[in-house]
Amino acid sequence: MRDHLFCTACRREFPIDSAFPRCDGCNEPLEVSISRAKPSIKTDAPRLLERFLDFMPLASLHAGISLGEGDTPLVKSSAAARETGIDRLFFKNEALNPTWSFKDRGTIACIEHALNLGYERIGTVSTGNMAASVAAYGARAGLQTYILVGSNLPEEKIAPIAIYSPRLILVDGDYGDLYFRSLEIGKQRGVYFMNSDVPFRVEGSKTIAFEICEQMGFEVPDNLVVPVSSGGNFRGIIKGFEEFLEAGLIDGLPRFIAAQADGCSPIADAFENNREAVERIVKPNTIAKAIANPYPPSGNQVLRKLRQHGGIAMTVSDAEIESAQELLARDGIFGQPAAAAPLAAVRKLVSQGTISGTQSVACVVSGAGVKSMSHLAAKEYQGTRIAIEKLQDVFR
Numbered sequence: 001m002r003d004h005l006f007c008t009a010c011r012r013e014f015p016i017d018s019a020f021p022r023c024d025g026c027n028e029p030l031e032v033s034i035s036r037a038k039p040s041i042k043t044d045a046p047r048l049l050e051r052f053l054d055f056m057p058l059a060s061l062h063a064g065i066s067l068g069e070g071d072t073p074l075v076k077s078s079a080a081a082r083e084t085g086i087d088r089l090f091f092k093n094e095a096l097n098p099t100w101s102f103k104d105r106g107t108i109a110c111i112e113h114a115l116n117l118g119y120e121r122i123g124t125v126s127t128g129n130m131a132a133s134v135a136a137y138g139a140r141a142g143l144q145t146y147i148l149v150g151s152n153l154p155e156e157k158i159a160p161i162a163i164y165s166p167r168l169i170l171v172d173g174d175y176g177d178l179y180f181r182s183l184e185i186g187k188q189r190g191v192y193f194m195n196s197d198v199p200f201r202v203e204g205s206k207t208i209a210f211e212i213c214e215q216m217g218f219e220v221p222d223n224l225v226v227p228v229s230s231g232g233n234f235r236g237i238i239k240g241f242e243e244f245l246e247a248g249l250i251d252g253l254p255r256f257i258a259a260q261a262d263g264c265s266p267i268a269d270a271f272e273n274n275r276e277a278v279e280r281i282v283k284p285n286t287i288a289k290a291i292a293n294p295y296p297p298s299g300n301q302v303l304r305k306l307r308q309h310g311g312i313a314m315t316v317s318d319a320e321i322e323s324a325q326e327l328l329a330r331d332g333i334f335g336q337p338a339a340a341a342p343l344a345a346v347r348k349l350v351s352q353g354t355i356s357g358t359q360s361v362a363c364v365v366s367g368a369g370v371k372s373m374s375h376l377a378a379k380e381y382q383g384t385r386i387a388i389e390k391l392q393d394v395f396r
Contacts, residue, residue: 003057005030005199008301016057017117020187021198022297029232029298031239032057032199039247041214049108052210055243056203058112065115065141067098069108070207074215074362079330080343084350088360090221091343092212093333094367099160101367102208102233103133106201110194111137119192120144125182126196127175127289128157129367134194135164146191148182150175154289176280176295179230197232197298205236206243212362213244222359223349224254225342227366228267228313229291231298234258237364238305254362256311258302259345261286261321261338267299271306271313278303287318290338290367312354316344325369334369 005014009028021030039054048070049061073096077089094102107130114122123146124134131147138145145166149158153170162168171178179195186193194201213220220241228234234256244250260268263286266278278299284292296302306313316324321337324344328335342363349355386394 003032003034006033007031008298008304019114019117019119019192020183021195022183029197029235029301030199031235031301032203034243039243041210041249048105048207049112052207055206055210055247056109057200058109058116061112062115062141065111065137066108067104067136067140069097069104070211072096072211074212075331075333077331080327080346083327084346085357086346086350086355086359086361087357088221089346090216090360090362091328091331091333091365092208092362093365094208095333095335095339095365095369099129099133099136100370101129101133102205102364103130103367104137105207106130106204106232106236107133107137107194109200109204110192110198111141111143113200114143114192114194115141117192119190121146121189121191123148123182123186123191123193124195125149125175125179125193127153127292128161129290130196131157131161131168132164135161135166135168138166139164148178150178174294176293179297195297196230196293197235197296202232202236202239205233206240208233208364209237209240210244213241213250216362218244218250220250220252220254221362222254223257223346223355223361224364225257225259225345225361226364227288227291227338227341228258228260228296228302229293229338230296231267231302233364233366234302235298235305238309253309256306256309257342257345257349258306258311258313259341260313260315261288261291261341262315262317263288264292264294265315266294266296267302268313268315270299270303276300276303286321286337288321288337288341290336291341312349314345314348316341316348320344320348328365329369333365335365336367336369339365339367339369 007023264284325340
């Protein structure tokens, strides 16, 4: 059987060289199926996709495209471990990717696919992290790049996108509709839109799981907690563990836990109410803007995967997120609010008795705190002011 795409709902198959990421029958997301006899890790390869090329639907890679994505540290917690009572608590710090978020993994995989198909124009719809990532890699690859963002995007997020000189377009209208509209425009106008859950972005995200397995000596954590927005990154991480299990590199799967903000939680709401499909959130309201997707395009597939593997979807409040962000900082990691949602979820699950101190937990820190600082400006983060003549008094 050759590599191909298949619909995650109806299982209909599509050619691997298709750039359109949704099933034209049921409109659910497509996913890659790879045919490999016995895939292995190329441990001596210097680049992320080279190392895991046997697990990727890419025959070859282009030179000069990588920015050094991946290989992010798995940090063993000290402060948060003491506070939660979980000795084996780890943070996969995706803030240390080239554009400060996990998005770079999926972007490089999509760029490789787009170049293989001969595209000269690429684009994405984003609230910030993915926009910066696609703009950076588009510039690196010399591709004409279109970045579509909501017209209400905070000013602090515009400059980190515009610096790469893409065609930056602020769009009035419903953000959830913008995702699907862009895909149709891409099909009609020859633009490869690498939105949040397209198949090759999911392929890039699964390398997070691969690295966690490597860094834990191929013993999986008992629990893996991921902040979830569109659902593409979560799908990729689950897929990565599944593929390593199938290849015989690990013996089991973690319990997958999806963390959402209670001000925008379409997946957690559907999970809690035993619904098969997500419902649109009319008025998202959370400081965790990076996971405030009112109608996640992979929401239904996330629900299917959670139920298949006995996972959990849950919500945390903005207050819990802010508190977790401060606790995360005590471990030396400055994550954006969305990136602190997993730690907030861990605290909640420990208090409920769902996670015990004897279990291991890995949290995905999805992006850097410098990406979202407006909520911090409203708080008092001030030093002590003193005259230089009295400086010695500070050290008594």
